[in-house]
Amino acid sequence: MENRVENELDEWLTRERRFQKLFSFSLDNNRAFLREKLRYYRTLQAKYRARAGPKEQLTLRMMRQEQRAIEKQLYPNLWVRLGYKVLLDIIGTSSGKEQKRYTANIRDLQESFRKLGFPDIPLDKQQLADRQKMTVPVSYEVGENKRMAFELQLKQGDKGQFYLEGYTAALHETGAGSGVKKQYFQVDRENNINTRQAYNLLSGRPVVQGNGENRHWMQLDFNDRDPHGNYRVKRFYPGYGFDLEKKLRELPLKELRTPEERRKLIKALHNGEQKEVTLIQGYKQQRIILEANPRFKSLNLYNGKGEKISLAQALNGKISKRTRLKKGKRLGKGRPGKDRFLVKRR
Known part of the structure; x- marks a missing residue:
């Protein structure tokens, strides 16, 4: 496993060498630079402390020793140094609470996004x-x-x-x-x-x-x-006055055979979907597309090309208003659990 702490320390050393070339004064005793270095070390400690591997833990321990050396250099007085550490603990606690608040807020936002389908x-x-x-x-x-x-x-x-x-x-x-x-x-x-x-x-x-x-x-x-x-x-x-289920029952649809299929069809239409369904015509089946039309209290039917059609066109024949079946045909009961079938009238 690669040592992430070491990789980030290498980035800091690269930056330190670049600054040394840019400026004529020594960085070893520059207070502004030392404070920034100390801040960088504290950031790495907070970032990797809870999830560091064995090699990274050793690097973090070595880094803490250097942190203490920089603190002594910046704050030689023991009481000032102790006060500085207390202040850091207060700031760290406040910063941790703020970070947790933002993290929880982001998590809640992302959950609300997912519920809407984003x-x-x-x-x-x-x-x-x-x-x-x-x-x-x-x-x-x-x-x-x-x-x-x-x-x-x-x-x-x-x-x-x-x-x-x-x-x-x-x-x-x-x-x-x-x-x-x-x-x-x-x-x-x-x-x-x-x-x-x-x-x-x-x-x-x-x-x-x-x-x-x-x-x-x-x-x-x-x-x-x-x-x-x-x-x-x-x-x-x-x-x-628009009753979707009543309108669906007027059609000889295969999807109305079981409660589960019927619920899926109704849910899709409620969500505004165009739903492909199967019209039963005797022993033949034909696929059409349905969508709800509450304004005109009806259902819109489309063929496979997306062209709007009437129910008569979908069934390829004249429809009886009473039974919604082709003239000259009637419904046979069929065996339990099986599709009903059409037989000729006598």
Whole structure:
């Protein structure tokens, strides 16, 4: 295992030789230089004391002897030297508490980032020091011609700790339909929009937000903006009359066979996803893409090319309004646990 302490001491010696060439006076008795050297040694002690290997521990012990020699040179009086050490202990304790506070704050911030779907974002004490607000940029590709760019807004609270106040999400599209759609999302304890939902909203699809009685669909109106430049939000509460599960039951979907598959499908649609599903047509199956459309109390259907289609087109025939099946067909019960099948009417 390499000796990290020795490597850093070598860096200091390189710096010391360079200074010796630059200045005519001797560094051995220069108080400013000796204080800086002592400060550098203390930093190394604090950095490696708790995680030093056997070779590094020996180097640290040798370094402490040189520290004591420099302290005697700087402060020959015993009482002054003792006072100096007491002062260092007080400063070290205060500095340690501050470092722990910043470390805990950074850990909390990174956890809040992860909950919203952001990747690991490196932060350090220097970034948070002496600021009341700061912006952290994040960007990644979401498709061949699509990129999501985020600006995380951090704000300092009354107790000095930073928290995630909100973020601006921007969807950049190139090629056909190129442009940028941007929206600010507030972060609070209950109703947060994660990164995937933000992408779906900026793509024009609705998502479900809120809990209990406040649970509702929301969708961005790209034809209207508020005074801050954000798109206005259309909200559709339960009283509006859109029942997603009822609409799904009207379709002969393979994904509705088991409770687990049904829950996964509903969750995806609630998050604004376009979900690929299987239509059962007798002994044939056809893949289509679904998305929720609460505004018109319906479901949008797309073929494999991404073209919007009707249910009749999806089933390749005229649909009976009562059964949603092709005319001349009816549902057979089939065996328990098996798919139901279509038989000709007599």
